[in-house]
Amino acid sequence: MPRHRNVAAGLIFATLGCLYACQSNPVVPPLPPDHVALIRSESVTASDGITVTADSVNVSVCPPNANCFAPNNASVKLQLLKNAQSRTVRLWAFIPNYTRRTSANAPIDSVSVEFGGQQYKVILRDGAFRKGTENTSLPEAVVQVSRL
Numbered sequence: 001m002p003r004h005r006n007v008a009a010g011l012i013f014a015t016l017g018c019l020y021a022c023q024s025n026p027v028v029p030p031l032p033p034d035h036v037a038l039i040r041s042e043s044v045t046a047s048d049g050i051t052v053t054a055d056s057v058n059v060s061v062c063p064p065n066a067n068c069f070a071p072n073n074a075s076v077k078l079q080l081l082k083n084a085q086s087r088t089v090r091l092w093a094f095i096p097n098y099t100r101r102t103s104a105n106a107p108i109d110s111v112s113v114e115f116g117g118q119q120y121k122v123i124l125r126d127g128a129f130r131k132g133t134e135n136t137s138l139p140e141a142v143v144q145v146s147r148l
Contacts, residue, residue, distance in 0.1 A: 034146045038076075039130055039138045046145040050120065053079040055088075059127035059139035061095070071095075074127025076141040082115040089113065091124035091143075112148065119148040 031037060036044040038054035045051050055077040062068035072095040080087045091109040110123040126142040 031142065032144075035125065035142055035144050037128075037130075037140055037142050038078075039132075039140050048120065048145060048147050049082060050115065050145050051081040052143060052145060053081070054141060055079055057127075057139045057141045059095070059129060059141075061129075072127075074124060074139075074141055076124055076127075076143065078122070078143065080113060080115075080120075080122065080145070085115050087113045087115075089122055091122070093124045093127070095127050121146050121148055 033047045036046050036052050038044055038052065038057065040054050040057045043051055043053040056075075058075045060070060060074075061072045062070075073092065074095055075090070075092040077088070077090050080089065089111045091111065093109040110121055113120050113122060121144070123144040123146075124141060125144050128140050128142070129137040130140040132138040
């Protein structure tokens with residue numbers, strides 16, 4: 001087989017492999033700058049310099065075609081830290097459609113906190129599951145921290 005046919009065959013296999021890999025990985029939209037996604041014990045610094053640590057994250061999702069007592073919901077206990085000041089907040093919200101980061105009008109829970117005279121709004125936006133090690137599913141909360 002001439003050399004250019006080997007190169008062409010290699011390009012075809014590489015292209016097919018890329019197309020297969022691209023189809024098997026769904027695209028998750030990026031979070032807005034003032035949103036953070038956290039699992040338990042994880043710390044992330046939000047856009048306004050507030051470090052958010054998840055002390056606990058719980059996500060409850062009713063399996064399809066099951067009759068569940070409680071609707072899909074998420075709860076989180078957070079430690080917020082800025083300039084050596086700390087606040088603890090607890091939030092709980094429904095997850096009506098369980099569609100990760102796409103339910104813009106979902107019921108939410110929020111609280112206001114103050115750091116150095118500046119007010120911030122902390123909003124639990126969503127709950128989901130993040131793939132952990134050894135195929136475990138870790139509860140994850142999506143929280144918005146915005147300056148008022």
